[in-house]
Amino acid sequence: QPSPNFNQYVRDQGAMTDQLSRRQIREYQLYSRTSGKHVQVNGKRITATAEDGNKFAKLIVETDTFGSRVRIKGAETPSLQALSVPLLLPQPNGKSKDCIFTEIVLENNYTAFQNARYEGWYMAFTRKGRPRKASRSRQNQREAHFIKRLYRGQLPFPNNAERQKQFEFVGSSSPTRRTRRTRAPRLR
Secondary structure (H helix, E strand, O other): OOOOHHHHHHHHOOOOOOOOOOOEEEOOOOEEEOOOHHHEEEEEEEEEEEEEOHHOOEEEEEEOOOOEEEEEEOOOOOOOOEEEEOEEEEEEEOOOHHHEEEEEEEOOOOEEEEOOOOOOOOOEEEOOOOOOOHHHHHOHHHHHHHHOOOOOOOOOHHHHHHHHHOOOOOOOOOOHHHHHOOOOOOOO
């Protein structure tokens, strides 16, 4: 029997929505390379004109599979509207296949978001921050390049203030046998 092709298995599993795995949810801002601003979901409008720390620029990115497929939602919109293609219109429930993007880390350390349904369609914005038609965008264009940034005031995961409260260092009251051996003898 031929040996199994794990690359093909990962590609096949990454192409389907995974209903069993726990969803990984991250919150951050997306900085657009062309407009020099952050992507924001404000009601039914999606633009790349938000300043750093704007409440509408806070995005919730939820994994769809164990691979790099994600759903991008606005954190401050009433119904958590997800971004979709072809012209980045918000979808109320975010369950459509148009709302799923594949996260691609590029050689220049920018991130591009390719639509999972239509290969070759990317999330992109113009210099003025308006959404660009996905069918006219390509991976190597500046309009499709983003930097993931933490929301202003938010600490990275290990240093999150809520997590720090959970951990307390407890000291022992009496020295152990090992500490007695390694301590220098007291001079009297």
